[in-house]
Amino acid sequence: MVYVWEFEFFDSDGVVDAVPCGSLGGGGTFGSDLNDAVESAADFLACMVDDHLMGGVDLPAPDFGHEPQHSGKIIAVAVSRELNDIPAVTAADAARILGVSSARVSQLINAGLLDSWKDGTKRMVSKASIEARLADAPKAGRPKEMPVAV
Numbered sequence: 001m002v003y004v005w006e007f008e009f010f011d012s013d014g015v016v017d018a019v020p021c022g023s024l025g026g027g028g029t030f031g032s033d034l035n036d037a038v039e040s041a042a043d044f045l046a047c048m049v050d051d052h053l054m055g056g057v058d059l060p061a062p063d064f065g066h067e068p069q070h071s072g073k074i075i076a077v078a079v080s081r082e083l084n085d086i087p088a089v090t091a092a093d094a095a096r097i098l099g100v101s102s103a104r105v106s107q108l109i110n111a112g113l114l115d116s117w118k119d120g121t122k123r124m125v126s127k128a129s130i131e132a133r134l135a136d137a138p139k140a141g142r143p144k145e146m147p148v149a150v
Helices: 034-055 091-098 102-110 127-136
Strands: 002-012 015-020 029-031 073-080 088-090 116-119 122-126
Touching: 002 034, 015 034, 029 034, 034 073, 034 116, 088 091, 088 127, 091 102, 091 122, 091 127, 102 122, 122 127
Parallel strands: none
Antiparallel strands: 002 015, 002 073, 015 029, 088 122, 116 122
């Protein structure tokens, strides 16, 4: 499906900021020039769409015809995204990659530490959230208590 959202692009401290118009949520992105900022806005929109798709939540309805709030340019950015576009593995594969049990993967999903969704009868886990978990590299076992100086 194609998703279209308006962004305002404006100069700010030597870069071009890109802020979504309307009710997409907070945040934004930037680029070294307008073309780079438009590419970054497309990536930003794709991430927002992916988050909504994984959570089974509809995006707010877009509205058009916004006026610049920062004396910039309003440009509509479009991305084509489907749930199947998100690189993912099954929960069982995620457990093998992370070196943990399937039950631990379920705990990580419930704690919001891994992004997942149901695909029919399979639980899918995004590869990006697995990579982020591996980069965090938590140690096994309970955290060690730090000595307290008196």
